[in-house]
Amino acid sequence: MQGVDIIATVFMAGGAFFMITGAAGLLRFPDFYTRLHATGKCDTLGEVLIIVGCMIYQGWSFLTLKLLFLSLFIFIVNPTGTHAIMKAAYVTGLKPWKKGEARR
Amino acid sequence: MIETFLAIGMVIIFTILLSLYRLVLGPGVFNQIAASNVIGTKVIVLLVVIGFIFERPMFIDISLLYAALNFIATLLMARYLERGEICKA
Amino acid sequence: MGFKSKGEKAFSMIVTFCAMFIFWVLLSAWIIYIPQHYDLIEISKGIICALIVTLISHELLVSKRGEKVLLKTLRLIPYLFWELWQIVLATFDVAYRVIHPKMPIDPRIIEFETTLRSDFALTTLANSITLTPGTITILVKPETGKFWVHALAEKPADALLVDKTMQRKVAHVYMEE
Numbered sequence: 001m002q003g004v005d006i007i008a009t010v011f012m013a014g015g016a017f018f019m020i021t022g023a024a025g026l027l028r029f030p031d032f033y034t035r036l037h038a039t040g041k042c043d044t045l046g047e048v049l050i051i052v053g054c055m056i057y058q059g060w061s062f063l064t065l066k067l068l069f070l071s072l073f074i075f076i077v078n079p080t081g082t083h084a085i086m087k088a089a090y091v092t093g094l095k096p097w098k099k100g101e102a103r104r
Numbered sequence: 105m106i107e108t109f110l111a112i113g114m115v116i117i118f119t120i121l122l123s124l125y126r127l128v129l130g131p132g133v134f135n136q137i138a139a140s141n142v143i144g145t146k147v148i149v150l151l152v153v154i155g156f157i158f159e160r161p162m163f164i165d166i167s168l169l170y171a172a173l174n175f176i177a178t179l180l181m182a183r184y185l186e187r188g189e190i191c192k193a
Numbered sequence: 194m195g196f197k198s199k200g201e202k203a204f205s206m207i208v209t210f211c212a213m214f215i216f217w218v219l220l221s222a223w224i225i226y227i228p229q230h231y232d233l234i235e236i237s238k239g240i241i242c243a244l245i246v247t248l249i250s251h252e253l254l255v256s257k258r259g260e261k262v263l264l265k266t267l268r269l270i271p272y273l274f275w276e277l278w279q280i281v282l283a284t285f286d287v288a289y290r291v292i293h294p295k296m297p298i299d300p301r302i303i304e305f306e307t308t309l310r311s312d313f314a315l316t317t318l319a320n321s322i323t324l325t326p327g328t329i330t331i332l333v334k335p336e337t338g339k340f341w342v343h344a345l346a347e348k349p350a351d352a353l354l355v356d357k358t359m360q361r362k363v364a365h366v367y368m369e370e
Contacts, residue, residue: 009108016115018284019146023122025291026142032134033329033343034300035126038287039142040323045284047149050112054152057105066164066219067152073171074145079323081141081178083330086343088186089134090331096300096343165220 008057015049018042031097032089040082047074106157113153120146137181144174202251209251213243268366275362276321283326290345300343302331303350307338307360314367321359326352 025038051071055064123146126139148167155163184190217239290298309315312335319330322342327349332341344350352358 005105005108008105012108012112016112018288019116019119021288021291022142023119025287026123026126026139028291028296029298030296031300032132032138034298034345035135036138037327037329037343037345038291039138040329041280041283041287042291043142043145044324045280047145050116050149051152054156057156063161063164066168069219070148070152070164070168070171073168074148076320077171077175078145079320081175081182082138083319083323084179084182085134085137085141086329086331088182090341091186094132094134096302098300168220 004056004059008053011053011056012050015046015053018046018049022046032094033086033096036082036086040079044074044078047071047078109153109157113150113157116146116150116153120150133185137178137185140181141174141178144170144178148174206247206251210243210247213246214239217243265367272362272366276324279321279325283324286326286349287345297346299346301347301350303342303344303354305340305342305354307340307364309338309360309364309367310335311367314363317366318360318363321363325349325359328352 019042022038022042025042026035029035029038048071051067051074055067055071058064058067120143123139123142126135127143130136130139148171151163151167151170155161155167180190221235221239290296307318309318315333315335315338319333319340322328322330322340327345329343330340331343333339342350
């Protein structure tokens with residue numbers, strides 16, 4: 001493996017770590033609102049890190065531009081989707097979990 | 105380098121399987137929608153990685169379109185649950 | 194959604210056309226760029242498709258013309274780098290809370306008002322709040338600039354309620370103090 005490949009591997013390994021943390025948060029956190037905290041942040045950064053690793057491996061070509069566009073799209077779209085689901089839940093009256101209650 | 109892409113792809117599939125638990129058993133419909141949104145965004149990255157494994161650049165176009173469709177699907181489901189209708193006449 | 198003058202309509206049509214054409218080029222560059230020469234017929238097909246989409250739906254993307262667009266774009270760039278650093282901090286924060294065996298979380302809902310009114314400023318602030326440590330936007334009222342925010346613990350809630358660093362930065366970018 002050359003230097004560029006090692007840098008790309010480091011980026012992608014970081015992304016994989018964050019994606020595993022996001023999935024663990026989706027399983028471990030006690031209620032709907034806190035679960036969205038885990039998926040909204042960890043998953044966004046993990047996916048963008050994996051795409052950046054692919055960009056570094058690819059080098060300078062037209063595919064890199066497409067991947068850059070894809071990562072920008074994920075950065076804008078993922079928080080918006082999270083916000084939309086959360087607003088729907090709040091408007092329909094789902095009560096947030098307080099400290100000390102049982103998990104649901 | 106192909107081993108790295110294979111490992112990353114397997115990690116993504118593992119996290120998709122973990123999220124599948126919330127999609128099937130999650131209490132309430134909102135947990136299920138959140139899980140489906142998460143699985144959709146993970147599949148985008150999985151498509152990019154598959155494109156690099158098979159060396160077919162076409163997969164990146166597919167993942168771009170899949171990202172747009174997944175976003176619209178999430179917005180529509182959230183809006184339907186919020187108002188009880190998708191668009192007002 | 195009405196337009197006030199012909200200038201605004203032309204502005205929104207030009208912006209929509211450029212966005213659509215750039216997206217078309219992104220998706221089909223392997224057709225139009227055969228090595229050593231460009232294929233003019235394929236490019237004109239793309240221009241025709243972008244024109245049709247522009248005529249149908251140009252009101253959806255840009256509804257009114259902003260002022261000092263270039264200056265705001267220039268001011269947005271350092272803000273984006275600061276935001277990127279905040280995202281990294283936020284992800285480590287959430288990862289720590291997930292991995293910690295006792296899960297040190299104490300969720301609460303906070304409300305506050307801002308002086309921002311325009312759509313772009315409110316969208317930027319809402320997305321930034323979602324991506325920074327421990328907070329997610331729930332609801333926004335555009336008329337009064339009021340935000341409902343779900344916070345994961347007490348410290349990130351204080352960062353929004355007391356310090357107000359992010360509100361000041363966004364107001365500086367969009368010049369709406």
